[in-house]
Amino acid sequence: MGKTAPPTTIPIEEFSGRFVGQSKRVRELLTLVARVAKSDSTVLITGESGTGKERIARILHEASPRAHAPFVPVNCGAIPEGLMESELFGHEKGAFTGAVTGRPGRFELANGGTIFFDEIGELPLPLQVKLLRVLQEKTYERVGGVRVQTANVRVLAATHRNLEEMSREGRFREDLFYRLSVIPVEIPPLRERREDIPLLMTFFQRRWEEEGRGDPVELGMDVQKALCDYPWPGNVRELENVMERLHVLYGGETVTVDLLPEKIRQHLSSIPEPLPSPMETSSDPLPPQSDSSPDAELPVLLDGASASLLPDPARLAGSIDAESDFSLTAFMGDIERTLVQKALERAGGNRSKAAELLGINRTTLIEKLKRFGIS
């Protein structure tokens, strides 16, 4: 009696171990993925570069009834246009100069499984027509061949581009776009799910250790905060690379802020410390100069003879126009730096006096000077 092979699909509970994240957005994403995995529908995965589109595609395959068969990725941006057709559909012997033997294409290799078109927005228009035909008719021919082959594959696609906009501009076929996006799955950028950053950091630390690559790094609170505050334009891939770099350089040690990559330190120095609320500043004289007081960290608006140090808010607002960079963080950082510089000038380079003018203690001022690179 022939036994059927047990399904090798991954149980739904394991999804969170494969796609790290506990934020609401990730939980919603994984719930959708769990539902979609069971179907045979075409899925279009969208998201910025490095958000985990390919990872989600693999999970979709591994949790599907096709998990026992191959998962075949096709990077549409990496295959030269002239070779694409034979890469996808294969070719017969003698189909073109150099085709000394016949060769199966990726559709054939994926038979029974899943084919994943990464960067589908890069697929040349003539190939888009051919892919549409496969999706509609489930058939294709090898290049130079006459025999019609049946495509028994599930199609997944991913892109960081806006395909709808591309189809409006005539750069992507609208009919293919609709055919691909039967089920759209969007992966949010890391900066919109910051709660996942600490989990990912721990995940990469554990993985380093589990792979026997050495002792993991320890991350101090200030380093963890800096990594959580950073906007991660390269998303999880960038975080993964930073963690690898820290492990290679400082495995087993405690990483301090000064050891973080330049980009992250630069971002950190552009974050202004919180300003006091008007209630705190309206009538109070200079704050106590004690390091232990949290208020000692806050710049205090100056009164009387020192008031001219402060930029006039109306004048500042007037200098902002439609072309301006509206980043509040960068703007506040600029103001803080200017104030510090002016205070130092006013105090004739005397740091204690400048600190007093700014209403912060001397140690805080010295930290700020270092951060802003003011000598």
Ligand SMILES: Nc1ncnc2c1ncn2[C@@H]1O[C@H](COP(=O)(O)OP(=O)(O)OP(=O)(O)O)[C@@H](O)[C@H]1O
């Ligand atoms: N949630 C996650 N948990 C664990 N690792 C992740 C997660 N998301 C992404 N990664 C890892 O980050 C890296 C980038 O992910 P992936 O290649 O899937 O991104 P992508 O969106 O397909 O990128 P691109 O658009 O540049 O092709 C991979 O090494 C992947 O394993």
